Amino acid sequence: xxxxxxxxxxxxxxxxxxxxxxxxxxxxxxxxxxxxxxxxxxxxxxxxxxxxxxxxxxxxxxxxxxxxxxxxxxxxxxxxxxxxxxxxxxxxxxxxxxxxxxxxxxxxxxxxxxxxxxxxxxxxxxxxxxxxxxxxxxxxxxxxxxxxxxxxxxxxxxxxxxxxxxxxxxxxxxxxxxxxxxxxxxxxxxxxxxxxxxxxxxxxxxxxxxxxxx
Ligand SMILES: O=C(O)C(=O)C[C@H](O)[C@H](O)COP(=O)(O)O
Numbered sequence: 001x002x003x004x005x006x007x008x009x010x011x012x013x014x015x016x017x018x019x020x021x022x023x024x025x026x027x028x029x030x031x032x033x034x035x036x037x038x039x040x041x042x043x044x045x046x047x048x049x050x051x052x053x054x055x056x057x058x059x060x061x062x063x064x065x066x067x068x069x070x071x072x073x074x075x076x077x078x079x080x081x082x083x084x085x086x087x088x089x090x091x092x093x094x095x096x097x098x099x100x101x102x103x104x105x106x107x108x109x110x111x112x113x114x115x116x117x118x119x120x121x122x123x124x125x126x127x128x129x130x131x132x133x134x135x136x137x138x139x140x141x142x143x144x145x146x147x148x149x150x151x152x153x154x155x156x157x158x159x160x161x162x163x164x165x166x167x168x169x170x171x172x173x174x175x176x177x178x179x180x181x182x183x184x185x186x187x188x189x190x191x192x193x194x195x196x197x198x199x200x201x202x203x204x205x206x207x208x209x210x211x212x213x214x
Contacts, residue, residue, distance in 0.1 A: 012093055
């Protein structure tokens with residue numbers, strides 16, 4: 001089967017509607033995969049983005065996909081090979097910092113609903129032309145933050161975004177208050193030091209606090 005862009009956006013929209021925050025995860029130790037996913041899901045954040053930035057990322061996706069209640073996706077999709085590997089590992093959605101036709105062709109061919117990245121009105125319009133209306137706004141803070149996204153939303157209200165990159169507990173609410181934002185991505189719910197310490201209870205508490213954002 002081949003996924004259309006509109007089907008993909010409908011799917012990623014559903015995932016983004018599940019919780020206000022999608023944790024952006026950088027996993028170095030495969031032993032962290034399962035307890036991390038369990039803590040985040042228990043804290044109320046079911047959609048998890050595992051970035052393909054570490055050697056164990058694909059194996060982590062495989063393990064986390066077994067955690068009940070979670071929806072595990074692959075981040076940092078850059079090449080068609082990333083898409084294929086993410087799909088084989090069991091990723092149920094993809095996230096990319098930007099978008100190219102080759103990457104989107106691969107996502108559609110492999111049935112991987114994807115949240116493609118855009119940082120400008122032109123990039124967002126190109127993706128909309130292709131049928132994508134649920135996008136990642138990246139890098140959110142460096143691209144002007146909530147003010148920029150609000151301005152983009154005025155002429156392009158049909159596009160919904162998941163801002164990611166520099167989103168923190170302090171600024172998340174300013175994004176989530178915008179009508180064109182469904183959720184935001186952030187790495188703060190799974191800090192490297194808490195993961196290294198195996199402090200899953202504290203990570204669950206961070207997830208719970210993120211879940212309460214609106
Ligand atoms: O690798 C990817 O595809 C990404 O998704 C990049 C992430 O969006 C940012 O690295 C998250 O940024 P922070 O929340 O500021 O740490």
